Amino acid sequence: MTDPRTEPTPDATADATPDAAPEAAPEATPGPTSEPTPATFEQRMGDFGRRAEVAGEKLGREAQAAGERWSRDPAVVGAAYTAGRVWGLLVLAAGLWFFADVTLGMDMPSVAWRDLWPIALIVVGFAVVLRGVAGRRT
Secondary structure, three states: OOOOOOOOOHHHHHHHOOOOOOOOOOOOOOOOOOOOOOOOHHHHHHHHHHHHHHHHHHHHHHHHHHHHHHHHOHHHHHHHHHHHHHHHHHHHHHHHHHHHHHHOOOOOOOOOHHHHHHHHHHHHHHHHHHHHHHHHHO
16 A cells, blocks of 8 residues: 555646646636626725725815915905905895885885895996905005
């Protein structure tokens, strides 16, 4: 009897003797195991979620850095204060108008809103021009 530990395996014998004719290997037939399987919907959505999370975190860091830069710029801070004051005054004026007309019963002239929107555009345009002129001075 031969010792199985010292007996060469069929693969080792074929590799050790180059003159021996190798057995014919079965041809690889294309099938479902030879091509990578497409990712499932859940896998694609998970990958999309991870990429969106990374992009969102990057965008958040950039927005925070821009906000910090702008908060230190005196021109931006001044423009924000001016815009806040203008909008506050417009809302206050509209509120006082309706208060006097409805609550106090004062006979205020009726104003058609369709006639006011061009004036609002003019005011906004004027504010943009003034802000541009003020930005050049500094």
